[in-house]
Amino acid sequence: MMTLEQLPPKGVKREQAILELGKDEANAELLFQLVNTEKGKYKTAAQKALAHLEYAPAAPLWAKLVKGKWMGSNIMSDACSDCVSEQIAPVILKTLSKLLDEGDTKPLDIEQLNFCFHLMLGKASPKMLEVYRFLAENTQRIAQLKRTPVYSDDDCTSWWITDGLRIWDATPKEKEKIPAVVLTASLIRNPDERLQALADELNERYGGNWLMPVFMKAIITQPKEQVYETYSPLLDTPQKGYLFHALGMLHYRCYPEGWTYERLGPDGMIALIFWGNYSYGTYDTRFMIERYVDLDERWLFDLAKDPEGRKPTVTWQTYNRSGVLYGSYDEMFISLLPRKVENPELKSILRDYFRIRSEKVKVEESIAVYKDAAERFGDE
Template sequence: MTMEQLPPKGVKREQAILELGKAEANGELLLQLVNMEKGKCKTAAQKALAQLEYAPAAPLWAKLVKGKWMGSHIMADACSDCVSEQIAPAILKTLSRLLDEGDTKPLEIEQLNFCLHLMMGKASLKMLEVYRFLAENAQRLARLKRAPVYPDDDCTSWWITDGLRIWDATPREKEKIPAVVLTASLIRNPDERLQALADELNERCGGSWLIPVFMKAILTQPKEQVYETYSPLLGTPKASYLLNALGLLDYRSYPEDWAFERSGPDGLRALIFWGDYSYGTYDTRFTIERYVELDERWLFALAKDPEGKKPAVTWQTYNRGGVLYGSYDEMLISLLPRKVENPELRRALRDYFRIRSEKVSVEESITVYKDAAERFGGE
């Protein structure tokens, strides 16, 4: 496409510019558009260009990361090495400063999150060093206290993004943040370098770094192999890390009488809501999803022992209201299609959720067990 072939103005021009980011040959044209467009079309040109390995644009990325919101509204959803190599040093410098400041005073979480958002899916050598820095400093991150962001904020909650947050931010849970960011990066871009990094950090540090290793397996290995390798960890201290990875999966299934537009086909997907927003100031949110398969034996294994104490599943992806935050049962129901075809599994789920609904006391607004009764209550 040439400059003259673009729609003259408005949403159509903006969308056409975004489409240019799908072909490396459009680098020169997009850089021209960045320099001549205004408003939303300029932003579209920057977003499209960030998808490309176009070396002449490198100074633009180095400039944007030093500016407002660190350019996260432009570069967070880009995986190019060209962008990654330019912004990684600035991210590393900012993270180092924030951790130093956080040793002595409450942290402004917004700046930290801009750094984490920008790491998404990027696998350049310099960005891998940022991950290694966070791994080495996970204990410092775990000790951070955050400053209040609204009146009467008790500062007990913590969030990476608008869709990934916990409500009782203990040091043990905050220590998982770097591993969860790498897990999200693998969903966005299962680059072999990120896969190798997950293995490296798990071997070196252990603990929460099992989360991205397990997600890597879900994304890249046969589902039967994944089950055989990792299911023996259920019932062990390492199970909580598996559950945190499973908490980032969600089964999209529409009711049979659904008459509205569908955002995608039914199926199990690794789902991440990334970015954040500040009312009236910025909105950097976007969604990433990647369809996956899960061996059905996981569902049988997870639906055992309904009377037993279930571990909290933190850092789940939440995409609807009325959830039971940190809930093992919420994680399990999110893995299930609306209609379970296997009658044996359906019976197991019906019995499991019936007992759980009697055992767990929840507020009227919580829909976990109401959803389960509706889906699995009858024969």
């Protein structure tokens, strides 16, 4: 527990020290004091830190912020506390209901819609679970939404939830995935048992897209062998596409030999999301969440089958600065692979797979996914 006197006097060090206070419930009272005494970036840091804690006296603050500018998304999106969740969920539900009513009759400015989605991330309180149930009941209305243009010559065919989750052909079939994609991201952020149970509930009730969060829940919480045995049989069914969308939120982080810059973390498979959006010169609510997971190697052998066949699109993938080949199964696949594959049998299969795919798929030379594959698995 830190005291006010122990905080650095000013600058980045003070701001970071205030943010660190959010890791210990014992600091709640001090943070609440700072919220009421600090100004500018220090006040914002205190609000962000306090939002992570279960501190009942702060409840009126969260209820006020969600009704204000950007719905408090820059403060509360990355917080999972029930204290925040219970205060903001009714406002989110009311806002979503209003927006869907408007969207039934006219194109919608989706900025506020996305603020609602951003605020839902990882929150599992009873009232927030009702927001998910509302979205599940209204999936078809979401699928039919049209949006207003955001720039000149905007044909309004693209759609995005966050700056890192966007598609470029927003068909109703793709937009109806949005609620399930948000729950999948929430489980990466916070695999709370209540969110896990909700994923099972919605999958049992509605099926279809709701397999995505159920599969992600399994990846995060179950032994990799069990996940493979349970879900790999679905690769031979029409449900396989839902598995690919969940796998599109995984990434094997690996650095080239001789990498001299700072590493974000050790090599390994991570569940990864880029959350939030920005408006140039107005707001920036973006942040990144990652969680280390493990994936049975047998998935890689399965995904490399039938290189001559037609591959499904994998639209809701998580991208850093957006993808280079939008909707690409092959890009999803290569993102799961370490830079150096140790298994010689797998490496040989991958070499043949990507060689055939690069010959079959007609893309511009600038498309990096097959160049990357050739570099990793080409003839030695």
